[in-house]
Amino acid sequence: MGYKTIIEDNIDVLVVGAGLGGTGAAFEARYWGQNKKIVIAEKANIDRSGAVAQGLYAINCYMGTRWGENNPEDHVRYARMDLMGMVREDLAFDMARHVDSAVHQFEEWGLPLMKDPDTGHYLREGRWQIMIHGESYKPIVAEAAKKSADKVFNRICVTHMLMDDAKENRVAGAVGFNVRTGNYHVFKSKTVICGAGGASNIFKPRSVGEGAGRVWYAPWSSGSAYGLMIDAGAKMTQMENRIVLARFKDGYGPVGAYFLHLKTYTQNGLGEEYESKWFPALTEMVGKEYLDTEGQHLSHKPIPTCLRNHAFINEVNAGRGPIHMVTMEAFQDPHLEEIGWHNFLGMTVGQAVLWAATDVDPKYENPELTTSEPYVMGSHATGCGAWCSGPEDVSPDEYFWGYNRMTTVEGLFGAGDAVGGTPHAFSSGSFTEGRLAAKAACKYIDDGKAEGIKVSEQQIADFKAKIYKPMETYKVYRNEIVAGSVNPHYINPRQGLDRLQKMMDEYCGGFGVNYMTNEKLLQIGLRKMKVFGEDLESIAAEDIHELLRAWELKHRYLTSESVFQHTLFRKETRWPGYYYRGDAMKLDDENWHVLTVSQRDRKTGEYTMEKAPLYHLVGDAEE
Amino acid sequence: MPTFVYMTRCDGCGECVDICPSDIMHIDKTLRRAYNIEPNMCWECYSCVKACPHQAIDVRGYADFAPLGHSVRVIRDEEKGTIAWRIKFRNGKKDMELLAPITTKPWGTGQPKLSEVAAPSSEMRNSELLYNEPKYVRMDDGGLHTLESNGLTLKEGVYY
Numbered sequence: 001m002g003y004k005t006i007i008e009d010n011i012d013v014l015v016v017g018a019g020l021g022g023t024g025a026a027f028e029a030r031y032w033g034q035n036k037k038i039v040i041a042e043k044a045n046i047d048r049s050g051a052v053a054q055g056l057y058a059i060n061c062y063m064g065t066r067w068g069e070n071n072p073e074d075h076v077r078y079a080r081m082d083l084m085g086m087v088r089e090d091l092a093f094d095m096a097r098h099v100d101s102a103v104h105q106f107e108e109w110g111l112p113l114m115k116d117p118d119t120g121h122y123l124r125e126g127r128w129q130i131m132i133h134g135e136s137y138k139p140i141v142a143e144a145a146k147k148s149a150d151k152v153f154n155r156i157c158v159t160h161m162l163m164d165d166a167k168e169n170r171v172a173g174a175v176g177f178n179v180r181t182g183n184y185h186v187f188k189s190k191t192v193i194c195g196a197g198g199a200s201n202i203f204k205p206r207s208v209g210e211g212a213g214r215v216w217y218a219p220w221s222s223g224s225a226y227g228l229m230i231d232a233g234a235k236m237t238q239m240e241n242r243i244v245l246a247r248f249k250d251g252y253g254p255v256g257a258y259f260l261h262l263k264t265y266t267q268n269g270l271g272e273e274y275e276s277k278w279f280p281a282l283t284e285m286v287g288k289e290y291l292d293t294e295g296q297h298l299s300h301k302p303i304p305t306c307l308r309n310h311a312f313i314n315e316v317n318a319g320r321g322p323i324h325m326v327t328m329e330a331f332q333d334p335h336l337e338e339i340g341w342h343n344f345l346g347m348t349v350g351q352a353v354l355w356a357a358t359d360v361d362p363k364y365e366n367p368e369l370t371t372s373e374p375y376v377m378g379s380h381a382t383g384c385g386a387w388c389s390g391p392e393d394v395s396p397d398e399y400f401w402g403y404n405r406m407t408t409v410e411g412l413f414g415a416g417d418a419v420g421g422t423p424h425a426f427s428s429g430s431f432t433e434g435r436l437a438a439k440a441a442c443k444y445i446d447d448g449k450a451e452g453i454k455v456s457e458q459q460i461a462d463f464k465a466k467i468y469k470p471m472e473t474y475k476v477y478r479n480e481i482v483a484g485s486v487n488p489h490y491i492n493p494r495q496g497l498d499r500l501q502k503m504m505d506e507y508c509g510g511f512g513v514n515y516m517t518n519e520k521l522l523q524i525g526l527r528k529m530k531v532f533g534e535d536l537e538s539i540a541a542e543d544i545h546e547l548l549r550a551w552e553l554k555h556r557y558l559t560s561e562s563v564f565q566h567t568l569f570r571k572e573t574r575w576p577g578y579y580y581r582g583d584a585m586k587l588d589d590e591n592w593h594v595l596t597v598s599q600r601d602r603k604t605g606e607y608t609m610e611k612a613p614l615y616h617l618v619g620d621a622e623e
Numbered sequence: 624m625p626t627f628v629y630m631t632r633c634d635g636c637g638e639c640v641d642i643c644p645s646d647i648m649h650i651d652k653t654l655r656r657a658y659n660i661e662p663n664m665c666w667e668c669y670s671c672v673k674a675c676p677h678q679a680i681d682v683r684g685y686a687d688f689a690p691l692g693h694s695v696r697v698i699r700d701e702e703k704g705t706i707a708w709r710i711k712f713r714n715g716k717k718d719m720e721l722l723a724p725i726t727t728k729p730w731g732t733g734q735p736k737l738s739e740v741a742a743p744s745s746e747m748r749n750s751e752l753l754y755n756e757p758k759y760v761r762m763d764d765g766g767l768h769t770l771e772s773n774g775l776t777l778k779e780g781v782y783y
Contacts, residue, residue: 030737031754044644053644054668065768066761072768073775081783090777094751097768101759110728135699135706136725144734155646179646210625211685212663213645219664220645250688289783342723345708349682349695350667352710356693357684359714393751393769396777435753443748545660548646593781615777617770 003177005464007186008151012036013441014189015149015434016158016174017043017224019050020138020427021379021416022195023145024102024434025441029193030148032442040149041156041176041187043196043548044220046142050197051218051379051417052427055135057346058257059113060426062103062130063096067121072096075128076617079424082304082381084290084574084587086238086595088421089617090390090399095425099432103130106428111140126260128424135346141431155179158224159467159551161192161232161412166454169233170410173455175463182544184464190450191411191441195434198377198384198417199223199559201497203242204505204512205373207250214350216245216252217375220552225385225418226376227555230562233602234407235387237420237595237612239559240566242374243305243382244515244578246312248325249368253351255325257343262330266312266369268320275303278311285576286587305381309577312371313514323369327362337363373511374504374579376563378417379430382578384563385420387597387612388413391436396615403444405437408599411450413437421595470541470550477540490540493549496532500553503528504560508567509579518583522568529561533605558600562607566596569609625662625683626671632679633657639671639680648680673699673706701730 013029015022018040029038042049063070075096080087103122107113112133114123122130146152158176165172173189200217207214230236247255258264268274276293283291291307312323331337340362344352354360360367378385386407390399405413415437416430425433444450477489485492491499504510507525509517517525536554541547572588573581594611601608626648628639633656639648640657647661648671657680659665672680684693692713699706708721737754750767757766770776 027737028754031740032743032748034738034742044646045642048642048644048668048670050644053670054666065765066763071773073773085781085783093768093770093775098753098756098760100761101753101756104759104762105755107727109733110726110730112724112727133723133725135723136701140726140734143731147734147736148738207685207687209685209687210662211687211689213625213665214667214685218644218668219666250685289781338721341710341719341721345697345706345721346723349669349697350685352708353667353682353684353693353695354689356695356710356712356717357689357691359712359716361712361717391751394777396779439753446748545646545649589781613779615779616782617775618778618782619775 003468004183005186006183007188008039009188010037011039011173011187011189012191012445013038013438014173014187014192015040016192016194016228017196018046018142018145019195019197019416020052020141021418021430021434022193023141024431025193025195025415025438026145027148028435029438029442032439036442036445038149039187040145040152041158041174042152042154043157045154046145046152047139050138051221052138053218054349055346056132056137056427057134057343058125058129058131059103059428060129060256061099061424061429062122062128063100064122065100070127073617075424078128078302080616081301083383083423084286084304084306085593085614086241086574087383087423088390088399088595089615090395091388091419091422093617094391094394094436095422095429095432098436099428102428102432102435106141109140109144111137125257129256129260131261133346137427153185156185157548157551158228160463161228162188162455162459163232164453165456165459166452170453171232171412172453177467177547179544179548184467186460188455190445190453191413193413193415193434193437193441194225194229194418195415196224196228196418197221198225198375198379199556200375202376202500202504202556202560203373203510204501206370206511214250214252216247216372217377222552222555223376223559224555226559226562229386229407229412229414229418230558230600232409232412233599234409234412235597235599236562237385237387237597238383239376239562239598240570240596241382241384241575242376242563242578243380244309244374245372246309246369247372248351249370251348251351251354252372253344253348258325258327258340262336262340264325264327264330266323267326268315269322270320274315274320275308275311278314282307282310282576285573285585287589290587306575306577309371313577317514324366325369326366328364328366331363371511374509376559378420378422379425381423383421383423385418386414388419398613404440405433406440406444411444413441470539470547473538474540474542490538491535492540493546493553496536496539496553499532500556500560503532508564515579516582517567517579518581519568522564526564529564533557562598565598565607565609570596625665625685626659626680627683628657629679629681630656632677634677636676638674638676642670642674644668644670669697672697699725
């Protein structure tokens with residue numbers, strides 16, 4: 001192939017993926033490393049990349065300590081409750097204590113934050129959420145990152161981490177290709193901050209055909225955060241903790257502002273409140289610590305998201321669907337009606353398009369809700385991701401190995417979806433994690449930990465051959481057939497994605513099986529995944545665009561395999577409403593009040609699983 | 624809802640190709656104009672619609688669930704700092720115009736150049752503080768929260 005090899009050398013901090021996490025990293029790295037070489041490699045265009053590309057209408061993680069609204073530990077307790085206890089509380093506390101400083105800077109950079117006219121404080125949507133006019137959230141934040149970075153490489157699909165040939169388990173940069181020119185890019189760097197995204201489109205989506213792009217999380221979130229780090233041998237945590245969202249049907253428009261600000265509520269097809277009748281049986285499943293409706297009412301603890309999903313799913317299965325969002329009351333107020341529409345236009349335009357197409361005016365009709373296909377990510381109400389070190393002054397020994405947000409691979413850091421055990425970070429928290437990782441990465445370099453890195457020519461050449469192999473496969477076998485996409489030697493990326501989604505749906509608890517799986521199903525699924533992994537060696541790409549899809553699929557595959565392994569390992573149903581282990585339908589604190597940690601062997605591909613202890617923040621008073 | 628491009632308005636400038644997060648807006652080699660090469664990987668994010676200098680790109684709801692005959696159009700203006708939307712229903716009964724700010728500052732002027740700010744002291748390097756902290760955490764003289772300052776400990780086991 002006639003693609004050039006372009007080497008960018010002597011990088012200190014390489015940011016892979018510049019969504020909110022990556023932009024935070026690039027921005028902050030400049031402060032701690034004013035003379036350091038900071039480079040961004042981004043798959044799309046940094047101005048509109050990542051999950052916030054479209055904009056947001058709220059910042060979902062803001063403490064408001066300046067007005068005495070919340071303390072960081074309050075947020076940790078909330079996230080812990082919502083995730084049924086499974087949170088890295090050191091990381092969560094650390095994010096929460098810094099997150100407000102990110103938001104205050106966003107305001108300074110020109111992001112329009114709404115204000116409460118009476119108090120002058122940011123306008124609250126809920127306890128943690130503030131409302132913004134965030135159509136340009138991403139370009140505003142990208143501008144800060146661009147001012148900090150020495151170079152921004154847009155349209156580089158990073159496929160692998162480069163590893164140090166001098167020292168085992170140390171990162172040395174990353175490689176990928178330019179999706180416009182096709183050229184091979186090698187980034188030699190002392191540290192890498194992985195800000196790549198979580199995974200949409202690994203479970204079969206409810207939408208079909210042309211609509212398959214209408215997924216809740218962005219279709220370009222290809223699980224690369226996990227694919228890249230798993231491939232580099234980093235330990236992962238909580239990968240079983242996929243998330244299912246209750247959203248407006250088909251368009252997946254957000255419901256947060258509707259529930260919290262517009263005070264809309266749900267009811268079943270008969271117009272009845274339905275959630276509470278499922279709670280007694282749920283309490284049986286998960287125990288009173290997690291769902292104590294009377295106590296919860298008194299303590300103002302929110303009902304965990306997964307348990308509300310459980311009620312939704314069961315009500316529909318009982319034949320009393322659809323579930324409606326009752327908007328007809330709130331939307332009589334023209335101001336609230338306008339907010340309802342702005343909310344979509346600011347972050348999910350497709351929902352506005354759908355209502356316009358179907359003549360659904362929420363003022364006169366209560367729109368339908370649905371539960372989505374599952375997603376694997378680490379910044380919304382779930383915490384999949386890499387097993388990372390916490391901060392020195394907070395973390396217990398098991399959670400600390402020298403540098404904040406560093407994975408178990410030396411010099412490889414994470415931010416946003418990449419970091420495991422830190423749910424409810426959202427946009428502002430992901431940006432904050434990027435900042436924390438950047439400071440730690442600079443310290444790692446200043447401490448001399450990145451000395452003597454060697455990258456052999458062989459490694460660079462091997463990756464090059466590997467990256468372009470799908471195009472070679474296409475060239476070799478294409479003309480064996482007359483035309484079309486059916487070939488006995490290869491599958492194309494779309495065919496591969498369909499196969500992956502079907503396996504994930506049927507064996508790993510997708511919407512098609514009502515989120516149910518068990519040990520037998522998971523083992524069958526893993527066998528099929530192994531064969532699929534072999535077939536991925538025979539994937540073909542007709543052009544550079546398909547090569548991009550081929551590598552996205554490989555990252556989705558590695559993510560999915562990890563989800564299978566983790567789901568098999570945790571023999572309990574920790575999050576009813578996200579997924580069910582039919583062979584262990586109860587929450588089991590005796591055996592599974594732990595974080596799951598996995599490692600995929602770089603050479604053999606074998607998985608090892610372990611349990612890691614869970615530490616909780618306890619107030620002095622409570623003791 | 625996949626985007627599509629009007630033949631007579633597109634001049635093939637490539638702004639949409641440059642911005643699309645999903646890499647699906649490409650230039651047709653024969654017609655020298657842009658089109659959506661992979662509608663089922665389109666998130667209807669409107670990045671290309673907003674970037675098009677000729678309003679040549681529009682959206683037609685996903686064929687699997689959205690009937691024809693609707694319209695959601697947008698004009699984003701960085702100089703004015705606004706975004707203007709118009710939503711038209713299929714049945715013609717609703718025709719809404721909505722306007723929102725996108726920035727409070729002249730574009731690109733609010734963000735600092737951190738290579739030019741005073742370098743952090745070694746004391747700050749060895750602390751848990753980030754740029755602009757502790758000031759920006761609470762916008763007063765208070766310090767960063769720690770386990771100690773907030774009377775907390777991390778304890779292994781089941782605690783709620």
